[in-house]
Amino acid sequence: MIKKFDLLGLILPIFLVFLWGYVTVTNIAPSYILPSPSKVVISLFDFAFGTNSSSPYSGQMLEHTLMSLKRVCTGFLLGGGLGFVLGIASAAVQYVNRIFATSIHILRAMPGIGWLPIAMVWFGVGEKTSIFLIGIAAFFPIYMNTLQGAGAVDPLQYRAARMLGAKKLQLLTSIMIPSALPQILVGLRIGLSISWAYVVLGELTGVNKGLGAVMMDARMLGRLEMILVMMVCIAVLGRITDQFLLLLYRFIRPFEIKK
Amino acid sequence: MKPILKIENISKYYTKHGTKDRLHVLDQLSFEINEGEIVTLLGSSGCGKSTILNIIAGFEKIEGGAVYLKGEKIQQPSSSIGVVFQNPTLFEWMTVYENIQFGLKYKKIDKKTERESIYEYINLLELKGFENFYPSQLSGGMQQRVAIARVLILSPQILLMDEPFAALDSFRRAKMQLLLQHLAIQLKCTILFITHDLEEAIFLSDQIYILKDLPTQIIQKVNISFERPRRYEDLCGDLEFMNIKSEIFQQLRHE
Numbered sequence: 001m002i003k004k005f006d007l008l009g010l011i012l013p014i015f016l017v018f019l020w021g022y023v024t025v026t027n028i029a030p031s032y033i034l035p036s037p038s039k040v041v042i043s044l045f046d047f048a049f050g051t052n053s054s055s056p057y058s059g060q061m062l063e064h065t066l067m068s069l070k071r072v073c074t075g076f077l078l079g080g081g082l083g084f085v086l087g088i089a090s091a092a093v094q095y096v097n098r099i100f101a102t103s104i105h106i107l108r109a110m111p112g113i114g115w116l117p118i119a120m121v122w123f124g125v126g127e128k129t130s131i132f133l134i135g136i137a138a139f140f141p142i143y144m145n146t147l148q149g150a151g152a153v154d155p156l157q158y159r160a161a162r163m164l165g166a167k168k169l170q171l172l173t174s175i176m177i178p179s180a181l182p183q184i185l186v187g188l189r190i191g192l193s194i195s196w197a198y199v200v201l202g203e204l205t206g207v208n209k210g211l212g213a214v215m216m217d218a219r220m221l222g223r224l225e226m227i228l229v230m231m232v233c234i235a236v237l238g239r240i241t242d243q244f245l246l247l248l249y250r251f252i253r254p255f256e257i258k259k
Numbered sequence: 260m261k262p263i264l265k266i267e268n269i270s271k272y273y274t275k276h277g278t279k280d281r282l283h284v285l286d287q288l289s290f291e292i293n294e295g296e297i298v299t300l301l302g303s304s305g306c307g308k309s310t311i312l313n314i315i316a317g318f319e320k321i322e323g324g325a326v327y328l329k330g331e332k333i334q335q336p337s338s339s340i341g342v343v344f345q346n347p348t349l350f351e352w353m354t355v356y357e358n359i360q361f362g363l364k365y366k367k368i369d370k371k372t373e374r375e376s377i378y379e380y381i382n383l384l385e386l387k388g389f390e391n392f393y394p395s396q397l398s399g400g401m402q403q404r405v406a407i408a409r410v411l412i413l414s415p416q417i418l419l420m421d422e423p424f425a426a427l428d429s430f431r432r433a434k435m436q437l438l439l440q441h442l443a444i445q446l447k448c449t450i451l452f453i454t455h456d457l458e459e460a461i462f463l464s465d466q467i468y469i470l471k472d473l474p475t476q477i478i479q480k481v482n483i484s485f486e487r488p489r490r491y492e493d494l495c496g497d498l499e500f501m502n503i504k505s506e507i508f509q510q511l512r513h514e
């Protein structure tokens with residue numbers, strides 16, 4: 001799973017950072033287009049630890065991060081949960097699949113961003129719209145992957161379980177879901193990463209708190225470095241939550257790394 | 260000896276996918292299995308052996324006839340009919356221990372008895388030390404032993420085995436046959452065994468039913484009466500063993 005770290009891969013990013021520093025120091029890129037790397041790093045520290053009390057964003061990282069995290073989690077659990085339940089139900093009962101599959105495929109044709117205006121009409125700007133968008137984003141990949149994984153279980157596995165005494169619902173919990181878990185994880189990871197993209201979208205529409213809100217605010221105040229700081233924060237948070245999912249999975253499925 | 264399993268006039272068709280062609284696999288097939296016996300269905304591949312086994316297990320519907328276990332009609336799979344498949348078909352995400360425990364969860368027994376019972380079968384099937392391994396970490400022979408353990412622990416009234424050792428090399432196969440014979444004697448199992456391996460059939464069975472191609476018919480019943488426990492080293496030089504072998508070969512040639 002863990003690949004050996006390739007030093008060669010470091011050359012390009014280091015070069016790019018130097019290039020970034022060079023063009024900002026020499027004013028090839030003026031600061032209202034691109035803030036310098038050092039300014040971004042200093043702002044990041046200030047945002048995290050409140051080292052410079054004159055900035056309006058000083059020390060506010062935890063508050064905004066928690067806000068965004070809460071939205072992502074709520075939307076992800078609602079949309080993803082529905083996707084999981086519907087995916088399993090569709091794989092288990094042919095009728096459920098036949099009733100829902102067509103509609104879901106039609107809905108899926110609409111890119112998630114396309115929901116934004118109508119969501120703003122329905123839910124107003126802010127909290128609910130963000131959560132709705134995240135829910136939509138998380139639903140599709142999790143539904144699709146759950147359905148695919150649960151539908152692809154070897155029929156012999158069910159036979160084995162039945163001759164050992166398992167009955168209908170027990171087949172679901174003891175065979176279908178565990179067999180489909182690797183594929184479900186794929187869906188969860190995709191869903192989670194899209195959720196992070198959509199929380200930004202939702203928060204850009206005008207909420208007070210959250211990383212996306214800070215981004216929007218910084219843009220209006222011309223604080224470019226804060227926009228970049230937010231981008232870094234969101235990327236790091238996305239990565240952390242993804243690793244958390246993987247960790248959870250490895251806890252449930254320890255043998256897949258033992259191999 | 261009284262029959263524990265009665266197969267009465269079973270008929271089975273398969274319809275080819277998307278066509279109206281029907282493959283007539285079984286036509287009014289009947290036979291019986293006595294309690295405590297090892298009965299082998301011997302036939303070339305494609306002659307309908309697995310189909311018969313899957314019907315008895317309750318996996319496949321039939322177009323006519325019925326199967327009775329101790330006088331009761333078999334309608335669906337249950338833990339009183341244990342099945343060992345050609346592939347071990349273990350649950351990959353469970354340890355050896357959990358695989359063997361699987362069927363016990365659906366019976367009401369207390370934890371302590373359950374644990375003791377699981378370890379008893381871990382020992383019987385020579386899996387000691389591997390209880391926390393996952394199936395993918397085991398050899399094919401070991402996986403098949405887990406598959407046998409998880410059904411025998413439920414004390415099924417009959418054990419169905421569909422070419423269980425076909426994927427093993429000949430040494431491992433011989434070892435497994437010995438182990439199976441040992442278990443059958445110790446636990447007094449009734450076994451319906453399926454194979455296309457003649458020596459395996461003679462070594463293990465009390466009765467061999469030789470099958471003819473579709474629609475499957477039993478063309479000969481061979482009674483094997485060597486004393487148990489049998490040993491390959493004794494049988495291989497035995498005149499009767501060789502006679503039975505050549506007789507069955509002749510029978511198959513005339514097919």
Ligand SMILES: Nc1ncnc2c1ncn2[C@@H]1O[C@H](COP(=O)(O)OP(=O)(O)O)[C@@H](O)[C@H]1O
Binds near residue numbers: 274282304305307
């Ligand atoms: N599900 C199925 N659908 C259609 N034909 C099948 C199916 N299963 C088996 N058959 C056919 O039935 C015949 C008997 O198969 P099987 O019972 O598996 O034979 P064996 O186990 O002796 O090799 C074969 O010709 C096979 O192709």
Ligand SMILES: [Mg+2]
Binds near residue numbers: 305308309310421
């Ligand atoms: Mg077969």
